[in-house]
Amino acid sequence: MSGAFRIDARRFGEGSFCSRIHWRHGIWLGLAFCGSLAFAHAQSEPAQQSASAISTLVLWMPFILTGFALNLLMSFIAMAVATVLGIGLGLLQISRSRLLQMPAWFVTHLFRNSPWLVILFMVMFLVPFEIRLPGGDILMIPDWVKATFAFSLPVMANISEIVRGAINSIPKGQWESAESLAFTRGQTLRWIILPQCVRRALPPWMNWYALLALATPMASILGVREAVGNAQAAMEAAGARPEFLIPFYLFLLCLFFAYIYPIALWTRKLERKYVVAN
Amino acid sequence: MFEVIAPFFRDLYDRTGLNFIVFYDSYEYERFLSGIGISLQLIFWSIVVSLVIGVLGAWAQGARSPVLRFLMDAYIQAFRNTPPMVQLLFFYFALGAFTPQVDMGGYYQPLISSFVWAVISLGIFGGAFNVEIFRAGLEAVPDSTKEAAESLCMSKWQIYLYVAFPLAFRISLPALTNNLVSLAKTTSLAYVIAVPEMTYTLNQVWSDNVNVPEMMLLLFLFYVLVVSLLAAGLHVLERRLAMPGYGR
Amino acid sequence: MSLQTNSNTRGASPGWSPDMPIISIRDVHKSFGALEVLKGVSLDVRKGEVICIIGPSGSGKSTLIRCINGLNDIQKGSITVAGQEVNDPKLDLLALRRKVGIVFQQYNLFPHKTALQNVMMAPVLVLKEPKKEVEERARALIAKVRLQGKEDAYPGELSGGQQQRVAIARSLAMRPDVMLFDEVTAALDPETVKEVLLAIKELAAEGMTCILVTHEMGFAREVADQVYFTDRGVIVEHGPPDQFFTKANDPRTRQFLSQIL
Numbered sequence: 001m002s003g004a005f006r007i008d009a010r011r012f013g014e015g016s017f018c019s020r021i022h023w024r025h026g027i028w029l030g031l032a033f034c035g036s037l038a039f040a041h042a043q044s045e046p047a048q049q050s051a052s053a054i055s056t057l058v059l060w061m062p063f064i065l066t067g068f069a070l071n072l073l074m075s076f077i078a079m080a081v082a083t084v085l086g087i088g089l090g091l092l093q094i095s096r097s098r099l100l101q102m103p104a105w106f107v108t109h110l111f112r113n114s115p116w117l118v119i120l121f122m123v124m125f126l127v128p129f130e131i132r133l134p135g136g137d138i139l140m141i142p143d144w145v146k147a148t149f150a151f152s153l154p155v156m157a158n159i160s161e162i163v164r165g166a167i168n169s170i171p172k173g174q175w176e177s178a179e180s181l182a183f184t185r186g187q188t189l190r191w192i193i194l195p196q197c198v199r200r201a202l203p204p205w206m207n208w209y210a211l212l213a214l215a216t217p218m219a220s221i222l223g224v225r226e227a228v229g230n231a232q233a234a235m236e237a238a239g240a241r242p243e244f245l246i247p248f249y250l251f252l253l254c255l256f257f258a259y260i261y262p263i264a265l266w267t268r269k270l271e272r273k274y275v276v277a278n
Numbered sequence: 279m280f281e282v283i284a285p286f287f288r289d290l291y292d293r294t295g296l297n298f299i300v301f302y303d304s305y306e307y308e309r310f311l312s313g314i315g316i317s318l319q320l321i322f323w324s325i326v327v328s329l330v331i332g333v334l335g336a337w338a339q340g341a342r343s344p345v346l347r348f349l350m351d352a353y354i355q356a357f358r359n360t361p362p363m364v365q366l367l368f369f370y371f372a373l374g375a376f377t378p379q380v381d382m383g384g385y386y387q388p389l390i391s392s393f394v395w396a397v398i399s400l401g402i403f404g405g406a407f408n409v410e411i412f413r414a415g416l417e418a419v420p421d422s423t424k425e426a427a428e429s430l431c432m433s434k435w436q437i438y439l440y441v442a443f444p445l446a447f448r449i450s451l452p453a454l455t456n457n458l459v460s461l462a463k464t465t466s467l468a469y470v471i472a473v474p475e476m477t478y479t480l481n482q483v484w485s486d487n488v489n490v491p492e493m494m495l496l497l498f499l500f501y502v503l504v505v506s507l508l509a510a511g512l513h514v515l516e517r518r519l520a521m522p523g524y525g526r
Numbered sequence: 527m528s529l530q531t532n533s534n535t536r537g538a539s540p541g542w543s544p545d546m547p548i549i550s551i552r553d554v555h556k557s558f559g560a561l562e563v564l565k566g567v568s569l570d571v572r573k574g575e576v577i578c579i580i581g582p583s584g585s586g587k588s589t590l591i592r593c594i595n596g597l598n599d600i601q602k603g604s605i606t607v608a609g610q611e612v613n614d615p616k617l618d619l620l621a622l623r624r625k626v627g628i629v630f631q632q633y634n635l636f637p638h639k640t641a642l643q644n645v646m647m648a649p650v651l652v653l654k655e656p657k658k659e660v661e662e663r664a665r666a667l668i669a670k671v672r673l674q675g676k677e678d679a680y681p682g683e684l685s686g687g688q689q690q691r692v693a694i695a696r697s698l699a700m701r702p703d704v705m706l707f708d709e710v711t712a713a714l715d716p717e718t719v720k721e722v723l724l725a726i727k728e729l730a731a732e733g734m735t736c737i738l739v740t741h742e743m744g745f746a747r748e749v750a751d752q753v754y755f756t757d758r759g760v761i762v763e764h765g766p767p768d769q770f771f772t773k774a775n776d777p778r779t780r781q782f783l784s785q786i787l
Contacts, residue, residue: 113502115466115501117477122498125490125491215363217364218467228361246368246373249371249372250368252364256364264359422634425597429697430696432647432648432652521680521682522680523683
């Protein structure tokens with residue numbers, strides 16, 4: 001009876017996705033974008049000066065898309081780093097040794113409770129822009145690399161929590177049977193527990209990727225030449241007219257939407273598949 | 279308060295070079311306090327707006343009109359799958375450019391300030407998640423409980439107010455806590471539209487005084503403290519509302 | 527102390543007098559989509575009678591009960607409760623439900639309210655009676671079902687049998703003319719079944735009109751005035767218990783009884 005009053009926790013794990021997601025919505029939003037472009041076009045003054053907002057946007061689109069490629073690159077690298085570090089941190093969190101477990105718990109909660117922007121600031125300002133290597137060479141660390149690392153930190157902490165949760169959700173019976181078969185703790189984790197966890201952890205993992213990708217525009221605040229920064233620079237270069245604002249920002253919104261929405265749909269499909277399988 | 283701590287921090291600076299200027303310089307102290315105030319107000323109002331949108335949206339998602347339901351779905355998808363920072367920029371710069379200017383007697387000020395735009399944008403962003411959370415909570419209330427209330431002659435509105443919503447709220451509380459804490463952290467993005475909250479204010483202080491690490495630490499501590507208090511408060515609420523016997 | 531008010535005149539519609547059956551079911555048909563569950567059921571219940579409906583699962587017993595208080599609608603036929611036609615589109619469902627109380631198999635108590643609050647809720651909110659009076663009556667009802675001391679317990683802290691008795695008290699608080707019981711002991715373990723049946727027995731002894739869907743044959747034999755057997759959407763046979771259990775006419779009835787007795 002008590003089960004009746006609880007939402008399926010998996011549905012709301014660390015930010016699980018909406019159930020009513022459908023590709024139809026994407027088409028409608030695309031139409032809305034075109035509609036708003038038409039509206040903005042109608043708003044702009046007739047061509048006494050240079051080109052209208054739409055043609056300006058089209059002109060600068062390659063430049064903005066180049067920046068978007070950097071967003072994507074940052075998101076891939078950050079996710080890879082975050083996954084590796086996060087799994088490590090998660091394993092440390094379930095360690096039997098207090099010496100390992102407490103710092104791991106602390107780091108996880110520290111980065112989970114801090115705003116992404118603050119972490120970004122901290123990394124950008126406090127990590128040097130060049131490192132002197134032992135051989136005498138100087139290694140330059142570009143801004144976008146620092147930003148990528150900054151984005152990986154909160155995701156690392158959340159992946160650590162996902163890993164911890166996934167391991168804890170495996171029934172005790174599995175550990176007991178492994179023990180009776182003379183597996184060590186490490187072997188049990190490697191061969192029995194973790195393979196099962198991967199399926200359970202996949203949807204939240206994909207969800208965090210989406211959140212990470214949606215956070216990458218923050219890098220433009222600190223000068224990284226990604227999509228949002230490039231769009232703003234483009235608007236400046238083209239004369240900073242107010243009728244540029246809506247089309248350019250709408251374009252950015254639609255660009256990210258076009259990339260993230262299919263990922264969200266896919267995540268939802270995976271969730272359904274693994275919930276049924278479980 | 280200021281007089282008490284100022285000497286200590288000035289002394290600290292003299293001896294160790296750790297520059298916590300916001301605590302010993304009265305001008306910076308004022309800026310610091312104002313930053314705290316704006317941040318707290320921003321967090322508070324964003325949460326309120328997102329909750330209102332969540333409750334209304336959850337009701338709208340269960341409405342009979344398919345147009346209304348479609349609009350809600352479109353809204354949720356649009357705001358969950360786009361960057362919150364670009365949403366803020368869009369609201370403030372793109373929409374803000376079209377709001378009327380108010381004549382302040384000599385100069386013009388936009389009718390809607392950056393703070394209000396931040397509340398609107400962040401509230402709408404957080405609301406998109408809340409709608410789904412409340413909707414799932416409502417769906418988790420068993421039909422049989424609502425039937426029992428119906429059999430006791432309670433009207434539809436009475437059932438919603440006294441049975442369905444209280445239960446849905448208790449069920450949603452863990453997910454809601456996660457989302458509100460996340461929203462509180464996201465308010466730091468208001469920096470990009472120059473809302474003078476903590477991030478922006480301390481940024482100005484460290485630009486003026488070149489004491490980046492110290493101010494960074496303060497900024498960090500502020501958010502960790504606020505987020506921890508918010509989460510703790512919501513956990514207390516959760517425990518107070520818990521139904522004995524239906525424990526986790 | 528009987529907690530039944532004299533319900534002869536309270537809320538009775540014009541055209542109904544105590545010598546007419548309080549519930550009149552005539553040729554009722556009910557379908558869920560393409561599946562017809564009730565295929566022409568007719569039944570009369572007089573005031574103060576205790577009716578037990580038995581039968582195999584899927585025969586439509588619960589559906590029939592739920593039609594009486596309007597939770598399910600009917601496609602054909604008529605159900606009249608104290609002169610009010612249940613399938614009248616202009617029917618005030620709330621007025622109907624004030625006359626008919628129902629207790630479900632899954633108790634369905636409100637988990638966020640204490641036992642006392644559960645019992646008090648409807649009279650206060652719906653009948654708009656003053657809180658003090660309602661509280662007194664609620665405490666008396668809780669004592670009547672032998673749960674005094676548990677007024678401030680939440681449903682999660684009570685056993686199944688205790689929750690079911692609170693559910694009975696909750697329905698009684700609305701002072702219905704008829705009480706419906708939908709397999710109320712099916713989800714309980716044997717020790718607690720007895721305490722619930724005792725409560726129902728006492729209720730019946732005080733003159734409440736009761737309709738029970740049940741598997742408890744012993745109870746039916748002891749307390750019922752009429753026993754009805756349903757199978758595949760129709761009433762196959764009915765009669766007073768002593769006649770029904772020993773001298774059933776229809777072979778379907780006899781087969782069912784031999785399986786369960």
